Amino acid sequence: xxxxxxxxxxxxxxxxxxxxxxxxxxxxxxxxxxxxxxxxxxxxxxxxxxxxxxxxxxxxxxxxxxxxxxxxxxxxxxxxxxxxxxxxxxxxxxxxxxxxxxxxxxxxxxxxxxxxxxxxxxxxxxxxxxxxxxxxxxxxxxxxxxxxxxxxxxxxxxxxxxxxxxxxxxxxxxxxxxxxxxxxxxxxxxxxxxxxxxxxxxxxxxxxxxxxxxxxxxxxxxxxxxxxxxxxxxxxxxxxxxxxxxxxxxxxxxxxxxxxxxxxxxxxxxxxxxxxxxx
Numbered sequence: 388x389x390x391x392x393x394x395x396x397x398x399x400x401x402x403x404x405x406x407x408x409x410x411x412x413x414x415x416x417x418x419x420x421x422x423x424x425x426x427x428x429x430x431x432x433x434x435x436x437x438x439x440x441x442x443x444x445x446x447x448x449x450x451x452x453x454x455x456x457x458x459x460x461x462x463x464x465x466x467x468x469x470x471x472x473x474x475x476x477x478x479x480x481x482x483x484x485x486x487x488x489x490x491x492x493x494x495x496x497x498x499x500x501x502x503x504x505x506x507x508x509x510x511x512x513x514x515x516x517x518x519x520x521x522x523x524x525x526x527x528x529x530x531x532x533x534x535x536x537x538x539x540x541x542x543x544x545x546x547x548x549x550x551x552x553x554x555x556x557x558x559x560x561x562x563x564x565x566x567x568x569x570x571x572x573x574x575x576x577x578x579x580x581x582x583x584x585x586x587x588x589x590x591x592x593x594x595x596x597x598x599x600x601x602x603x604x605x606x607x608x609x610x611x612x613x614x615x616x617x618x619x620x621x622x623x624x625x626x627x628x629x630x631x632x633x634x635x636x637x638x639x640x641x642x643x644x645x646x647x648x649x650x651x652x653x654x655x656x657x658x659x660x661x662x663x664x665x666x
Contacts, residue, residue, distance in 0.1 A: 389570060401470035409504050414512025418442075423510075423637035427457040430521070435639065442516055444523035447492065448592070454527045455492055463518035474513065475506045481536050488532045495536040496577060517585050550647050555655025558648055559633035563641065565652075569599045571665045584608070584656070587632040587665035590635050597633035605661035617653050647655070 418424045429436040430445040444459035458465055466474055475485045479498050481489040489495075501509075546557045559565040570577040571587045586601035586608070601608035608615060616627045624631060624638040632638070644652070 408580040409507035409511055411508070411511050411515060413505065413507035414510070414515075416643070417509050417562065418512050419642055419643060421558060421648065422509070422590075424460070426635065426637035426640060428460055434487075440519050440521060442513070443519035443521035446523060448590075450591070452528070452530045453490060455490070455602065456524045456526045459519065459521050459523060460513055461516050461519045461521075462514060463520050466513070466516075468635055471507065471510050471514075474510045476540075478509065479506055479540050486616045489537065490526055490528050490532050494564040494567045496579065497564035497567050499537055499540060500543060500557070501588060502543045502557075502561075504545045505562070511534050548647070550654060552651075552655045552658045554648075555651035555653070555658075557595075558652045559643075559655050563652070565602065568636075569602045581659035582662060582665065584659045594633050597635070601662070601664050602656050603659040603662045604657060605663055607664040608659075608661070609656060610661070612654050617656070618649055621652070622649065 407503055410415065425436050425442055428442045428444055429438070430439065430440045430443060442460050444457050444464070445509045447455040447457050449455070458464060458466075466604055468476075469477070476482055477484075477489060479495075479501055480493045481493060481498075483489060498506075546554055548554055566579065566584060566657050567577050568588060568590075569584050569586050571582045571585055572578070584602040588599045590597045590599070604610055610619075613626065619625050619627075620632060622638060622642040624633075624636060627633060641649075
């Protein structure tokens with residue numbers, strides 16, 4: 388199966404443009420909704436995101452490969468001096484204006500597929516949020532970063548919105564980057580070509596250890612759940628037996644998805660070829 392990013396780009400290229408131009412409303416929906424940018428970029432307190440410091444940056448995680456800091460992306464930060472095109476390039480390609488590369492865990496394998504309309508809508512919204520003075524520090528990497536995550540992005544057409552597998556693939560890939568967290572990691576990142584959606588990646592945090600579940604149509608995955616049960620797990624973090632699911636899944640952000648977008652996302656997940664849990 389093709390990587391989700393290639394599949395989404397190919398499907399998008401076949402679709403007629405669906406948005407006439409970027410909009411602040413669309414940007415707000417993406418950043419504060421399914422893209423869940425604040426899940427990494429907003430400081431966390433005992434009760435969840437500290438919205439008084441929305442998008443002001445925070446420490447994300449530390450492991451043998453890196454110590455990751457999500458930077459302040461409000462207008463009080465250095466992104467204020469970047470042009471809109473430079474900020475869009477940083478989001479989709481991971482390249483700063485000075486040519487340096489932004490490292491993981493920013494999901495560039497997914498974000499490269501964001502449409503031109505959507506990435507510029509996100510930029511428009513980021514320009515509008517309150518400026519918050521905060522310096523969360525700088526990421527440190529014990530691994531070598533590549534020169535780039537891929538060739539320069541020229542143009543990505545927005546796919547036609549609707550309750551379709553095609554649009555669901557766009558939401559699960561470039562927008563919400565579900566498939567990056569829910570695909571096993573190999574030496575070069577998520578194994579999107581061979582293990583798409585099979586789960587198994589471990590996240591370590593103050594909550595303990597959580598493992599990304601299998602999202603495929605296999606019995607180890609979603610085959611035994613109804614659409615309503617899946618919707619509750621995605622947007623509320625509650626399993627059918629009433630037990631609570633763990634972070635870092637951005638339940639509060641995903642809860643802001645429209646009904647149609649949530650239905651399209653679930654429709655796409657149902658289409659994933661069955662794969663067993665990683666051994």
